[in-house]
Amino acid sequence: MVDLIQQRIAPAILSSVEINPITILKTEPGMAPVPTIKSALASSSSDLSVVDGDWRIGGYLAGLQELIDAELRWADENRPKLVETAQQSLKRLFPLLVSDAFTVPKDLTNTSSKEERTRFYHHEYQNKLLVGLAEFLIRCAQERNERHIIVIDRAAALSAPAKNLIKLLVRLDHDARLFRFVLIDYEQRLYFQDASEVHFGRYSLQELGPILDREVAAEKQRQIHEASGGNPLIAEALSTCVAAGLPVIGYLAPVAIVDLYLASLNTGERHSLLKSYIESDCTTPDLIAQRNYAIFEQTTADHLHEQLHRACLDRYLAGEAPLVMLHALSIRDKYKRLELLAEPSQILQSIGLYDLWFGYFGEIFADPALRTFGPGDAPANAAFINAAFVLYSLGCGRVSVPYLDEFYKAFPKSRYTPTVLYAQSMTYGRYQQPVNLTVAEEYALRNLETIERDFKDHDKYDYIKVFAENAYAYIKAKQEKYDEALTLCAEGHGKMLKAYGEERFKLHQSILIYNTSQVYELVDDLPRAEKQLREAIAYDPYYGEYHNDLGNLLSKVPGREAEALQAYARAIELCPPYYEAHLNRAALRNRMGYAAGALSDLDRTLVIKPNEWRAHFQKGNILMRQDRPEAALESYLAAADIDPKNPDLQSNLGLAYSELGKASESIAHYLRALELNPRHALTHNNLAIEYFNEGRPDISLNHATVAVEIGGDPDYLLTREHIQASLQADLTSRRDRASASSTGFS
Structure with missing residues (x-):
C-alpha cells in the first residue's frame, strides 16, 4: 500500500502524546494510520519506533520485544552490571537467553527435564518477572539518556504480559517520561486506565x-x-x-x-x-x-500453517526467534491445532505466563470433543493435565475437578493417571476451601492402589509411587498425624536415593526433604526442621523460596535474627523482585527495632505489588509507633481499600483517627471492627476509652468489661478500673451535692 499521510489529526496525536504516557488511536482496519503518526511525531526529540503488537507473530512480549532485544545487546556490551542485576527476571522470562553477565546458575525448576519438573509457579510470579524487566529497561534508558516513543500497531493483539509491562513502565517511570506509547487499536476494544483516546478520521478522495x-x-x-x-x-x-x-x-x-x-x-x-x-x-x-x-480450501491452508509452525518452533528452540504461535493458532482443524499447541503451551506454562496461555487454551479446555481427544498418553493429553494442574492451584477446583474425573473415566490406564489422582488429592486436601481431607485421602489411596496394580513394571515406578506418597504425607500432616507424614517423607527419599541416586529426580528429592522440614516445623521441632531445610537447599541452592523459608524459620529462634536476615537477603538475590521476602524481612526488622530498614522493605514491597494490603498495614503500624498518625492513616486507608474486612485494620484505623482527634470517625471504625469480630478485645478496650472521652462512661464501662473478659490484658484491667473509679467519683460527687442541697433547705 502506498504511504498515505493524513495531516488532519496529526496535531491531536502530538498533543495527546505530549500530555499522556499512553495514547490509544482508535481506527478501523485498513486505515493506515502509521504514516500520519510518523509525520506528527517527526520533530520529537524522543527515539521513535514503530512495532507490531500481535503476540502471535512477535512472541509473548511483542510490541516491546524489539526494545528489550536492543537494550539487552547494549547492556551486555556496555553495562553488564545492569544485566546481572536483572538476571533472575531476564533468564526466566527468556529461558534460552545466554549472557556472560549472568552470575547465578538456574535452580532445579528451570534445569530439570520435563519428566522431572514437578514444581510450577504461583500466578503472581509473572508480575515479579515483569517488574524486574521493567526496572531493567528504565535503568537502561536512564544510563543512555534516552526517551522513547513506541508506536504499537495492532495493539489490540498485545499479550496480557505485554500490556502489564507497559503499565509497569508507566507506573515505575516516576513522571520522567522515559517511555510514551501510541497504541493503534483496530478492534475498538483496547483499554488502559487514564490513557488518552484519539479517533482517526476517514480519508478524503x-x-x-x-x-x-x-x-x-x-x-x-x-x-x-x-x-x-x-x-x-x-x-x-x-x-x-x-x-x-x-x-x-x-x-x-x-x-x-x-x-x-x-x-x-x-x-x-x-x-x-x-x-x-x-x-x-x-x-x-x-x-x-x-x-x-x-x-x-481449509486443508491446504492448514498444511502450510503446520509447516511454518514447525519451522518457527525450531527457530525458537534454537534461540533464534521469539515464540511464534500464529500458525498453530490459525489451523482450522481443531484436533490438529491442539496437537501443535501442546509444546508451545508447555513453554508458556514453564515460564509462568498463565494469562496468555489460558487466553487461547480456555476455549480448548471447554471443548467437549477435545477434552477426551487422543489415546490418553499423547502430548495433547498432557496439555490438558497441565492446565488442570495449574487451575486447581489457582483455586479453580470447580473447573479442574470435573475434567480430571472425566479424564480418569476415559483413560483409566493412561500414563498420566497417577498425576490425575495426585491432583485430585491435592485439590481436596490443599487448594479447595474448605478442605475435605476425607475425600483427599480417598484419592491418595486410590492412586497408590492404581500404581501398585498398573505401574509395577514401569521404569519410573519408584518415582511415581514416591510422588503419590508425597501427597498422602501432606494429607497426614493436615490430619495432624505427623509421625505418619514424617515416615512417608523419609522413606520416600530413601527409596529415591536407592533407585536413582542423588542426581536423577533431584528436584523431587529436594521437595521431599523440604516437606519433611515443614512437618517438623509444624510440630515445633525447629532444630530438625532447620536441618532438613538446609539439606533441601544443598540439593537446590539457587531456589530462592527455600532461603525465604529459612529466614522465616530462623526468625522464630531467639538470638538468630542476624542469620534470618542473611537468609532473606539471599532469597531476594536469587529471585525476581520478591515481595514476600521483603515483607517477611520488614516484620523481623521491625521486631528488632530497625524501623528504617523495615519501612524500606515495605516500600519495596509496594513497588513490586502496590495492592499488597499487608505492606500498607505494617507500614501504618510502624508510623503509628513513630507518632505519625496522619501518615499512618494514609497507609491504613490504602490497606482498607484492598481489604476492608480485616478487624485488626479497622481497629487501627479507629486508633489513628483517635490520635488525630476525630472521635466520630474513630468510633465508626471501632464499631466496624466489632462487626467483623465481636470478640476483638483491643477494640473493645480502645472503644471504651473513646466513649469515656466522649462523656459516655456507662457504655464505656460495658466495652471495658468485655475487653477484660476476653483478653485478660493488664492494660484492659487498668482501663476498666479507671472508668470505674471515675464513675464512683462522679457518684460520690453527686451524692455530696445532693446532701449539701438537702442540708441547705433544712
Missing part, C-alpha cells in the same frame, strides 16, 4: 489519490472512494478489481467485488496468493489476499 489509478476516470475514482468508505485498504483492492475489468457496481458490497475478482483467477494463482500471504505471517495489507485466505 484527494487523500486517497496516491493509490488510485490516475488513468481511471474521475467518476470511477469517486465510485471507488464511496464504495471503500474512505478506507485505503478497501480502495486499493477495488482499484485492482477495476484494473482487471470488474465494475464497481453500487449495489455490490466491496467484499462481493473482491470475491468476483478471485473467481477470475486460476487455481495456481489463488494458491500462490495464499502461500505468500501465509508466509507473510498473514500480515500483508492486501484485502484481496486476506479474502482469498479466508475462503480458500
Whole structure:
C-alpha cells in the first residue's frame, strides 16, 4: 500500500502524546494510520519506533520485544552490571537467553527435564518477572539518556504480559517520561486506565489519490472512494478489481467485488496468493489476499500453517526467534491445532505466563470433543493435565475437578493417571476451601492402589509411587498425624536415593526433604526442621523460596535474627523482585527495632505489588509507633481499600483517627471492627476509652468489661478500673451535692 499521510489529526496525536504516557488511536482496519503518526511525531526529540503488537507473530512480549532485544545487546556490551542485576527476571522470562553477565546458575525448576519438573509457579510470579524487566529497561534508558516513543500497531493483539509491562513502565517511570506509547487499536476494544483516546478520521478522495489509478476516470475514482468508505485498504483492492475489468457496481458490497475478482483467477494463482500471504505471517495489507485466505480450501491452508509452525518452533528452540504461535493458532482443524499447541503451551506454562496461555487454551479446555481427544498418553493429553494442574492451584477446583474425573473415566490406564489422582488429592486436601481431607485421602489411596496394580513394571515406578506418597504425607500432616507424614517423607527419599541416586529426580528429592522440614516445623521441632531445610537447599541452592523459608524459620529462634536476615537477603538475590521476602524481612526488622530498614522493605514491597494490603498495614503500624498518625492513616486507608474486612485494620484505623482527634470517625471504625469480630478485645478496650472521652462512661464501662473478659490484658484491667473509679467519683460527687442541697433547705 502506498504511504498515505493524513495531516488532519496529526496535531491531536502530538498533543495527546505530549500530555499522556499512553495514547490509544482508535481506527478501523485498513486505515493506515502509521504514516500520519510518523509525520506528527517527526520533530520529537524522543527515539521513535514503530512495532507490531500481535503476540502471535512477535512472541509473548511483542510490541516491546524489539526494545528489550536492543537494550539487552547494549547492556551486555556496555553495562553488564545492569544485566546481572536483572538476571533472575531476564533468564526466566527468556529461558534460552545466554549472557556472560549472568552470575547465578538456574535452580532445579528451570534445569530439570520435563519428566522431572514437578514444581510450577504461583500466578503472581509473572508480575515479579515483569517488574524486574521493567526496572531493567528504565535503568537502561536512564544510563543512555534516552526517551522513547513506541508506536504499537495492532495493539489490540498485545499479550496480557505485554500490556502489564507497559503499565509497569508507566507506573515505575516516576513522571520522567522515559517511555510514551501510541497504541493503534483496530478492534475498538483496547483499554488502559487514564490513557488518552484519539479517533482517526476517514480519508478524503484527494487523500486517497496516491493509490488510485490516475488513468481511471474521475467518476470511477469517486465510485471507488464511496464504495471503500474512505478506507485505503478497501480502495486499493477495488482499484485492482477495476484494473482487471470488474465494475464497481453500487449495489455490490466491496467484499462481493473482491470475491468476483478471485473467481477470475486460476487455481495456481489463488494458491500462490495464499502461500505468500501465509508466509507473510498473514500480515500483508492486501484485502484481496486476506479474502482469498479466508475462503480458500481449509486443508491446504492448514498444511502450510503446520509447516511454518514447525519451522518457527525450531527457530525458537534454537534461540533464534521469539515464540511464534500464529500458525498453530490459525489451523482450522481443531484436533490438529491442539496437537501443535501442546509444546508451545508447555513453554508458556514453564515460564509462568498463565494469562496468555489460558487466553487461547480456555476455549480448548471447554471443548467437549477435545477434552477426551487422543489415546490418553499423547502430548495433547498432557496439555490438558497441565492446565488442570495449574487451575486447581489457582483455586479453580470447580473447573479442574470435573475434567480430571472425566479424564480418569476415559483413560483409566493412561500414563498420566497417577498425576490425575495426585491432583485430585491435592485439590481436596490443599487448594479447595474448605478442605475435605476425607475425600483427599480417598484419592491418595486410590492412586497408590492404581500404581501398585498398573505401574509395577514401569521404569519410573519408584518415582511415581514416591510422588503419590508425597501427597498422602501432606494429607497426614493436615490430619495432624505427623509421625505418619514424617515416615512417608523419609522413606520416600530413601527409596529415591536407592533407585536413582542423588542426581536423577533431584528436584523431587529436594521437595521431599523440604516437606519433611515443614512437618517438623509444624510440630515445633525447629532444630530438625532447620536441618532438613538446609539439606533441601544443598540439593537446590539457587531456589530462592527455600532461603525465604529459612529466614522465616530462623526468625522464630531467639538470638538468630542476624542469620534470618542473611537468609532473606539471599532469597531476594536469587529471585525476581520478591515481595514476600521483603515483607517477611520488614516484620523481623521491625521486631528488632530497625524501623528504617523495615519501612524500606515495605516500600519495596509496594513497588513490586502496590495492592499488597499487608505492606500498607505494617507500614501504618510502624508510623503509628513513630507518632505519625496522619501518615499512618494514609497507609491504613490504602490497606482498607484492598481489604476492608480485616478487624485488626479497622481497629487501627479507629486508633489513628483517635490520635488525630476525630472521635466520630474513630468510633465508626471501632464499631466496624466489632462487626467483623465481636470478640476483638483491643477494640473493645480502645472503644471504651473513646466513649469515656466522649462523656459516655456507662457504655464505656460495658466495652471495658468485655475487653477484660476476653483478653485478660493488664492494660484492659487498668482501663476498666479507671472508668470505674471515675464513675464512683462522679457518684460520690453527686451524692455530696445532693446532701449539701438537702442540708441547705433544712
